Amino acid sequence: MQTDFLGRSIRLPALHWGWLALAAIIVWFVWQTAAILPPFIAGLVIAYLLDPVADRMEEKGIRRWVATAIVLTLFFAVFIGIILLIAPLVVSQFEALIETLPGLVDTVRPLAEKLYAQANLLVDLESVTDDMLQRGAEFATTIMRGVLAQGLAVANLLALLVIMPVVAFYSLRDFDDLTAQVQRYFPVRHADRIKSLLTDMDHALAGFVRGQFLVCFVLALCYAAGWWLTGLDYALVLGLIAGILAFIPYLGAVISVALALLVGLGQFGLDWWQLFLIFLVFQLGQVLEGSILTPNLVGERIGLHPLWVLFAVFAGGELAGLWGVFLAVPIAAILAVLVRAVMRAYLESPIYSAEAGPAADSE
Template identity: 45%
Template sequence: MTFRQQARFWLVFTIGFFFLVWLFSSILLPFVAGMAIAYFLDPLADKLEARGISRTVATSIITALFFLVFLFVLLLIVPMIGSQLAGFLERLPGYVDTLQTNVGPYLQHILDRVAPETLQSVSDAIKGQTANALKWVGNVLTNVLSGGLAFLNFLSLLFITPVVSFYLLRDWDKIVAKIDSYLPRRSARDIRQCAREIDDTLAGFVRGQSTVCMLLGLFYGLGLTLAGLEFGFVIGLMTGLVSFVPYFGMIAGFAVGFGVALAQFGLGLDLGIVVIVFLIGQLLEGNFLTPKLVGDKVGLHA
């Protein structure tokens, strides 16, 4: 195949690929999820295969363990988190009333010292951002829950994704080799090197950041629970899970945790313990977890 023919093939393939993605976007979720799972589990399968275990056996073990853990989380952890989250939302108006009663006079004293036009501009900005956030959340929920495909997508994720993951993971090296055979021979080495660097960086970042989020969620959840904070586990877990967004996760989690602690404990030692938990978590993330689990993987060192 000449270079011109290969270029024409890849152009047609790319256009056809994106057309098919657009055409079947409503049913692609389990296949995309299966491909992502196979991609991130492939290094583990390669290690087992290097130890003399057949690819099929290694794939069976890894896929079974992965989805057993997934089912454990789905059946045990998620209901517990959902219960705590529902309880937190139910108690939220009470927390707000308590804060208004206990903190309101101090806040009003501070606001009285602020120029009215400044206060109004801040209030308008907060209202605008809140409205935008609520609109975004509403759109997401509408897209997720609307239509009869929501339940179908859940079932397909539950039953089709494991099958897709297994076969893709088992034949991953063959698929990569097949794609490699279509590369232009004159540029194949450069393309492989570029793809390898992208793969190492992307996979290292995603795996590392996911590990950081899970460890932070567990730390905050256990720390706030031991501190006696109501709904501490779900607040801490959510803080960790959204910490992949720089600063937002920590600020949002701290604001919620501090507000609940202030309403529950008032000004005192217990409130200070909650603050210390967040400070320790931030120190762990900035000085140990992110540099070691993310920075080293993508070639960025503190």
């Protein structure tokens, strides 16, 4: 028995050592089987994202297993079709860009020095320029190598290609039954509150992820087509990178345009018209995203201030590298729901609303 700062007694729930042992065993098991989890996690994620589509088909009288088969067939057909169409060209452009990127830095360095000389700067910024260009190239190369390595590793896993569709089918077919089964084990006293909390998480997470995937896909097409029309080398892979990085708010846009301009400088030199066209394509994509795509496909589902979004992205990268950067915003959205629930509970509690404690009563 403990007391709070108002002097009231608080009964803490007893935690049996068996539950702690069970939690430790589960953590150990997940850690040991991490290598085989990706196809199962991918299948569950696909089922989670496609469940609303299957629900709508089921509401129209289509049997659940038929709706599941139709939805997954269309999904994997489109996914595999895109991979087969663009994978060879994307991989070749990725490899060429990665090999060319260090040389682009050497090409751009004299141009940057010339700009500094023309601007009559009073300080010697040569060392700063070299360091910034080198760091930028290394950072972009690291991201591209990580994306390419992850993509090739996933594509070459036979287990992923075989197991993931099976897991997705059974998970999507029985999704409602599985969620109902899990809800049966919620503590009766707190079941309604837990369900409400999970509903808020689903609204924030699923809506953002589904909408943001569509935003990234459309932006990748627009950037690739626009930069190809300007004559920029590696337009397809640069557009794909820009589309993927659009999943990372703010920071992804900066990296995308910087990489495109770097390639443009290496290809066209100080051709201001070409550089303007490259930047114009990026800016038109930003206008399209901000005024049409995001408001209609994503909306305000995250509910996070831009500063918190930026912090989440950098924190995710620090904690988990490339995967942490991409998962930072969805995880932050879930944590935001939890924090809001805790703050609501605090505002409704006697700790917030009590007007006086024992010391005040004795006066």
